[in-house]
Amino acid sequence: MDDVQDPRTGxxxxxxxxxxxxMHVADPVRLVTNLTSTVDVTDNDRIAGWVADQxxxxxxxxxxxxxxxxxxxxxx
Numbered sequence: 001m002d003d004v005q006d007p008r009t010g011x012x013x014x015x016x017x018x019x020x021x022x023m024h025v026a027d028p029v030r031l032v033t034n035l036t037s038t039v040d041v042t043d044n045d046r047i048a049g050w051v052a053d054q055x056x057x058x059x060x061x062x063x064x065x066x067x068x069x070x071x072x073x074x075x076x
Contacts, residue, residue: 032047
């Protein structure tokens with residue numbers, strides 16, 4: 001979960017995401033090597049958690065950008 005503030009009204013809305021995601025990793029050794037050298041991802045659960053956090057950051061940026069453009073989320 002993450003909070004997004006409407007710049008016009010000042011209202012804070014909690015961004016919540018539900019569902020599943022899937023990803024295809026073309027080079028798993030490279031992915032794990034790169035991740036373990038930059039963040040603490042020592043097992044599959046931590047890798048999945050890191051990916052989920054990254055997806056939430058991207059969604060937050062997208063939703064905030066849409067709010068600032070006064071268009072609302074593109075999927076609405």
